[in-house]
Amino acid sequence: MPRIPVLVAATVAAVLQLAPATAADGASRVAASDGARAETRAETPEIRIGPPASGRTVSIADIERLPMHEVPGGLSMDREGTHFRGPLLADVLALIGADGEDAVTLRGADGYGARIPREDWERWPLVLATRVDGAPLGVRARGPARLLYPVHLHPELDDRIYIDRSVWLIAEIEW
Numbered sequence: 304m305p306r307i308p309v310l311v312a313a314t315v316a317a318v319l320q321l322a323p324a325t326a327a328d329g330a331s332r333v334a335a336s337d338g339a340r341a342e343t344r345a346e347t348p349e350i351r352i353g354p355p356a357s358g359r360t361v362s363i364a365d366i367e368r369l370p371m372h373e374v375p376g377g378l379s380m381d382r383e384g385t386h387f388r389g390p391l392l393a394d395v396l397a398l399i400g401a402d403g404e405d406a407v408t409l410r411g412a413d414g415y416g417a418r419i420p421r422e423d424w425e426r427w428p429l430v431l432a433t434r435v436d437g438a439p440l441g442v443r444a445r446g447p448a449r450l451l452y453p454v455h456l457h458p459e460l461d462d463r464i465y466i467d468r469s470v471w472l473i474a475e476i477e478w
Contacts, residue, residue: 348439348447351475352399361399363433363447369394374430374451387432387440387451393424395431395476404478409450411472419450419468427460428453431473445471 349360369390376385396402410416423429430451433440440446449471452460 350448350473352401353477355477363439366390366395366398366431366448367433369398371434372428372430374432374453375455376435386436387430387449388434388437389430389432389448389451391424392419392429392431392450396424399476401476401478406478408475408477409470409473410475410477411470412474413472415470415472416475417450417468417470423452423465423468427457442472448473 348363350363350366351357351359352361353359367390371388371390374387374389376387393402396404396407401407404421406418406420408416408418419429430453432449432451433447435444435446440448450469450473452465452469454460454465
């Protein structure tokens with residue numbers, strides 16, 4: 304019997320044990336130097352904000368101090384019954400000092416970006432979701448933040464133009 308499958312399985316298992324936990328679960332493993340068991344600590348995801356030359360960031364924790372709103376998941380990639388929570392984009396823009404801008408660009412960690420005009424956040428309650436079903440929005444759920452248009456309240460938003468503006472994996476908000 305060949306030993307290669309056993310060797311591959313053992314190697315994969317060893318790598319998975321040594322690898323840090325993924326951002327999808329919002330935690331990382333920290334080995335204690337005194338030999339005590341490893342503990343889990345929550346990471347503090349951040350979003351870079353401001354003009355492209357700015358080095359400022361805002362934490363998801365700061366964003367979540369704003370009033371939160373719930374939106375049912377409606378995209379084909381979300382499982383049935385999913386609920387997202389987060390503050391209104393308008394409130395986030397006020398927090399970071401961009402509420403006077405004519406538009407902002409949201410850019411995902413994957414490089415995708417969309418320009419969101421002021422008319423959108425003034426007309427509809429756009430939610431910058433940071434949680435799904437009560438848990439922090441991890442990478443697998445396309446976090447740490449996602450922009451959600453309230454299609455459940457405004458069926459006219461079920462249009463390619465707004466779908467293209469629904470950025471996920473948000474890493475930057477520029478103006």
